[in-house]
Amino acid sequence: xxxxxxxxxxxxxxxxxxxxxxxxxxxxxxxxxxxxxxxxxxxxxxxxxxxxxxxxxxxxxxxxxxxxxxxxxxxxxxxxxxxxxxxxxxxxxxxxxxxxxxxxxxxxxxxxx
Amino acid sequence: xxxxxxxxxxxxxxxxxxxxxxxxxxxxxxxxxxxxxxxxxxxxxxxxxxxxxxxxxxxxxxxxxxxxxxxxxxxxxxxxxxxxxxxxxxxxxxxxxxxxxxxxxxxxx
Numbered sequence: 001x002x003x004x005x006x007x008x009x010x011x012x013x014x015x016x017x018x019x020x021x022x023x024x025x026x027x028x029x030x031x032x033x034x035x036x037x038x039x040x041x042x043x044x045x046x047x048x049x050x051x052x053x054x055x056x057x058x059x060x061x062x063x064x065x066x067x068x069x070x071x072x073x074x075x076x077x078x079x080x081x082x083x084x085x086x087x088x089x090x091x092x093x094x095x096x097x098x099x100x101x102x103x104x105x106x107x108x109x110x111x112x113x
Numbered sequence: 114x115x116x117x118x119x120x121x122x123x124x125x126x127x128x129x130x131x132x133x134x135x136x137x138x139x140x141x142x143x144x145x146x147x148x149x150x151x152x153x154x155x156x157x158x159x160x161x162x163x164x165x166x167x168x169x170x171x172x173x174x175x176x177x178x179x180x181x182x183x184x185x186x187x188x189x190x191x192x193x194x195x196x197x198x199x200x201x202x203x204x205x206x207x208x209x210x211x212x213x214x215x216x217x218x219x220x221x222x
């Protein structure tokens with residue numbers, strides 16, 4: 001069945017470090033892919049979205065590229081700040097009608113000052 | 114700005130207890146969802162609905178009922194709560210993306 005895999009449960013960086021969070025997916029179609037961010041005490045919120053049409057999403061300094069060949073959708077940021085500390089979820093949508101999202105297990109990012 | 118409001122924010126009950134989690138959206142969205150969030154599992158879909166009176170089963174529905182009374186209101190019911198249902202619960206509605214509430218933390222002792 002369809003699935004999303006995030007193998008990094010926790011990532012700890014220092015300010016200005018480069019961020020890379022791995023996400024791979026498995027599906028029989030070419031899905032729309034998302035990164036959601038969850039700050040402490042809040043619900044997840046959309047960070048960026050990528051479709052088969054545009055292949056790359058950029059938002060708030062974060063970037064993710066849709067690679068159909070490797071079925072990957074890694075999240076990157078050139079220089080993280082302490083305020084980026086949060087949980088990051090990769091997700092794919094099964095169908096545009098019902099917007100059922102399948103989420104990865106999440107990556108807790110901690111950025112040390 | 115899309116708005117999804119959940120209540121209560123925190124709830125403690127005992128095994129076998131009866132719990133209702135409430136969700137209201139003011140986005141005029143057709144679809145609403147209930148997810149649970151557990152460490153190591155991410156967010157898992159319990160139930161969802163595409164309109165008043167409609168209910169669809171998600172990926173982890175066992176032990177949960179849900180009811181959509183109006184376009185705005187979606188309820189999650191745990192009629193015989195068990196410790197395995199201790200979790201953080203999120204409601205969401207969807208337009209061109211999911212909009213989540215702030216969550217309800219439920220502890221079943």
